[in-house]
Amino acid sequence: MLFPTNRILGSNSLIEYIHLLNQLKSYSNIPQDLISSFKHYILLIYSSDQQNRFSEPLLWIGIYIALASLICSIAMVADLLHGLRNRKLWFPCKYFTLNAASLSVIAVAMKLPMDLNDSMPGHVDQVSKLGSMAFMCIMMANLLPSLTTMTNKELFTNIIALGVLVITLVVNVCIQINTGVLTLYINNEDLHGTISDARDVSGNATIHNIAAILYVVMLLMLLIIHACSSLAIVESKKMLESKYQAGHETALRDPQLQRLSVDPVEYLTQHVRIHWIMAETTSPQFIAACSATSSASGIICAACALGHTVILVFTFYIVPPRGYTSDYKWSMLAIFVIQSIGVILGTIAPLFRCFADLSFRVTNNHIKVFKVEKYWTRTLSYWKQSSISFSSRSRKCKILIHNSRILVLSFCTGIQKTTVVACQMIGLFKLPFVICGVHCFDCWNLLKAMLVSSCIPLVRNPEHPEQNIDLLRQYVLYLQDGMELAERTLKGITKSVNLVIQNAENHQPSNLINLLNQYDGFQGVGIYDSTAVAYLDCWSLPLVTLATIAISLPYIRNDRVDSLLISVSEGLAYVKLVEDSLNTTSDYVRIQKAAKMLWLEVEFYNRWLGNKLQNHAPDVIRAQDILQWFRAEAQNVVTEVEAMGIHGSNERAICANSMYRITQTILNQRNINEFSQDKLFSRLSSMISQILAACLTNLPQVITTNCHTSVIEKRQASVHAAAQLLGQATQIINTLHRRKLPNLNGDDLAFIGNWRRALNNPFPQNP
Structure with missing residues (x-):
């Protein structure tokens, strides 16, 4: 037997074994038959060595x-x-x-x-x-x-x-x-x-x-x-969605809720609570966790952990x-x-x-323990009743396929019912623990009541007064009739939404609130751009353009510039929420995208369309000269874009057009040549503040919109975001509620163009 490869000879065990055989051959008293039989093990040793090498990874x-x-x-x-x-x-x-x-x-x-x-x-x-x-x-x-x-x-x-x-x-x-x-x-x-x-x-x-x-x-x-x-x-999702839509319509007509509309924050708080409860109790994950299959899987899981131990x-x-x-x-x-x-x-x-x-308690005594609700088998029943198209033209073949399908689905329905009942039976293993837990909980409540009663003069409740549980209970939605949410669970859900709102109140946008309080009214929306030509505009682009001009003024103190920059940055976060909720057409989205791109360049790189801010010519000192410089640069960008044959909807063209219109509007104002940089900065800050104020009057509508979403899987996250927004914007909503709005319908408040027309023509003639 020959093994000429270097890979074989590189094996230590094989080399040692061959060396041992060679030594045995040198002894005359060892039979050659025995040595020959030992040679047959060379292949086994080789296979073992190869297996060891293959097992290294x-x-x-x-x-x-x-x-x-x-x-x-x-x-x-x-x-x-x-x-x-x-x-x-x-x-x-x-x-x-x-x-x-x-x-x-x-x-x-x-x-x-x-x-x-x-x-x-x-x-x-x-x-x-x-x-x-x-x-x-x-x-x-x-x-x-x-x-x-x-x-x-x-x-x-x-x-x-x-x-x-x-x-x-x-x-x-x-x-x-x-x-x-x-x-x-x-x-x-x-x-x-x-x-x-x-x-x-x-x-x-x-x-x-x-x-x-x-x-x-x-x-x-x-x-x-x-x-x-x-x-x-x-x-179950279909059933929950139907009940949620009915609950939402009830909430819109609720007279108790409508009486709170004079106080926007209180109205929104109650509105968020109601939709939070509906979202929580119709949450598919919550319903799944309360099902018999979840109980069975938890017990099986515990059995696995015990077995592993x-x-x-x-x-x-x-x-x-x-x-x-x-x-x-x-x-x-x-x-x-x-x-x-x-x-x-x-x-x-x-x-x-x-x-x-245990979050639910049975209110209907006729409910059976081992009962399979219809939603467990309704999907299979729907498949059984639906018709399917057959490619075969043979009538016998169609009948055979149809009957086979009915037979298979009937068998699956039986398996489904058996599984549900089996899961309910497995769930009975938790009853001893439930009974012990209930007794322990009752003992703890009794002990706590005794301690509280003995320390009444020293105890003060730091939380807000308890909400009207009866009002909120009517918005608890149930997948199964004859059930009722336990009061402890309902209070826990209400407490969770209150905590979200309270925690968000600790993160108020202080710089933005200070900017809004410095300037009253909404006149800046009407004067920031008074060009007679009709055009489409969004909230964020004029804000970014005005802020760009303001922070480029070289003789303004850094603390004032930084304060304005932070205020605009905080405000744009809320402006984005308004635009994403209420200005969602493709034209508005394109302008918003351009504004977002421009603000990133201004905030992080201190540039406007590639031009370094505060890098004007040495003789550009007057405020008027700075405005003219921006206007000229904007016109150059527009000309450059048109020369390249790019459509006017290009982001650079959108930003340049906005800068040109705004600077031209400001230059057309009287006594602009007498404006100092400080006076121009104040005028720009006033316009920014009033545009932000006009935009943020839509926050209540954004909150109510986020409370109600059609996608059941995203409903909890959406209501959570609405609760956080309510807590963060409480002071903003209260501040803007005291201001007198222009003559606009509720839906028209979401668009800056409607504000401009209403403020420039406050008393339109009747047709």
């Missing part, structure tokens, strides 16, 4: 698995902290959601149980492989509420992808159980071990096989729960440990630690969701 693959597991664990912990911070103990999924990216990371984290032929000789290796299956169960339980954040198409594709991953994992684990790879122990110490050691290994292997089978069952149960929930989500105790405290000796080397320890921490921390959120249904 497995260490890096193990590190890759550990990093993927760490990402999943961090995402689950982030959702846990997000729920605690926002006092949402049903822990909505914000960071760890089911999508293509998360499925890819999860697939990497599941590399160990997917591995069919790599043996796991040590106990750390074995427990890590089993722990990966427990980790998968925990992740699936955490991902369940995120199904409600998807569209129907996304829901279908993600469930299919998750099903393929889970079924592949289950099949691979079953193969390993059958082949024995999952529980194969090979260690150098085992070769010289005692019979008792062998029994220990056999017992440990039996426990691991049982654990693997249980994990397989739990994975399949969780997959069925995900599929069952996805079918209910489609119909038992395996750890049995493996490392009862059976003599054998460490990690697989080809993954020390990366197995990193995988084991990270995934074990993920199992422990990831169990908290699903376990709390188990008790989310």
Whole structure:
């Protein structure tokens, strides 16, 4: 047998073995048949050496698995902290959601149980492989509420992808159980071990096989729960949307709410509270967390964590440990630690969701415990009743396909009902804990009442008076009839929106408020640009243009310039909200884009269309000269753009046209040649303040618009943004409410062109 390659000769074990055979040949008393038989082991040694060389990258693959597991664990912990911070103990999924990216990371984290032929000789290796299956169960339980954040198409594709991953994992684990790879122990110490050691290994292997089978069952149960929930989500969203729209219409006509309209802040606060409650109680994630499938998944998750703990105790405290000796080397320890921490921390959120249904109490005594509501099966019923087009012309073939479809859907409906009832039965395991928790809670309330009653003279309630719960309760929306939101939960939801508003009030835009208070009225909107030619304009572009002129004046104190710059920057953040909510046509969006580009250049680079500000000619000292310089530069830009054959809607052309019109308007004012830079700066600041004031009178409309959005998945975030805006803009709304508005309808206030026409023609003649 010849092995001429350098790769073979480079193997130390093979070279030593060949050298040993050559030595044996030199001895005459050793039979040649024996030496010849030893030569047959050369190929085995070569294969073993090659296998060791091929297994070298497995260490890096193990590190890759550990990093993927760490990402999943961090995402689950982030959702846990997000729920605690926002006092949402049903822990909505914000960071760890089911999508293509998360499925890819999860697939990497599941590399160990997917591995069919790599043996796991040590106990750390074995427990890590089993722990990966427990980790998968925990992740699936955490991902369940995120199904409600998807569209129907996304829901279908993600469930299919998750099903393929889970079924592949289950099949691979079953193969390993059958082949024995999952529980194969090979260690150098085992070769010289005692019979008792062998029994220990056999017992440990039996426990691991049982654990693997249980994990397989739990994975399949969780997959069925995900599929069952996805079918209910489609119909439940429709029901929730219908009830939300009805609640919104009721809120618009509510006489108690209309009586608060004299105080805009109080009216908006109550309006936000009402829509916050409707958004929270119709939140698909909240409804999913209160469902039977969520309770079942939480209990399964707790069982996985308990099983993983038992395996750890049995493996490392009862059976003599054998460490990690697989080809993954020390990366197995990193995988084991990270995934074990993920199992422990990831169990908290699903376990709390188990008790989310306690947020509701039954008001209808006729509700059955094991009742399957219609929304669980309505999607399947709709598919069963709908017709499909057939490509075949054969009548018998059409009848066969139709009957087969009805049969399959009827079977799926039965599976769906069985799953729901099974989940309700699994949910009964939490009853002992609920009873103990209720008794403990009652004892705590009694103790607290006794302490409070004994310290009444010393206690002062620092919070605002409690809101009218009865008024807010009528806006609580229910997916299932015969239920009522617990008063404790309703107060918690009301308290959460109050906290958001109060925290936002601590971040008032002080510089912007000071600028608005310096100048009264709205006259600056009518005089900033009095060109007779009709044109389209937005709020942000004239503000940026006027601010550019103001901060370019060289003889103004830096503190005044900086104060104006900060005020405009704060104001533009709110102007953007007004424009994004109320000025959304393509023409307005194009102008707003140009203004945004220009402001970035002015604020960060102190330039206007490439020209350095405060870099005028030495003889440009008068305010009039600076205005003429800007006008000339704007005209040059317009001429340059036209010479290049670029359309007038180009961003540079839009900004230059705005500068030309505004500077020409100011130059046409009387006594402009007598204006000092200080007087021009004050005039520009006045116009900026009054334009901002006119724009920000639309903030109440922006808040009410954000409270009501048609996209159910984005409704909570939109109402949260409205509550934050209300808190931040409280002083602005109160300040502008006292000013007299021009003769404009409510919808006309959103457009600066309407303001200009109304202020320039305050008394239009009747036709």
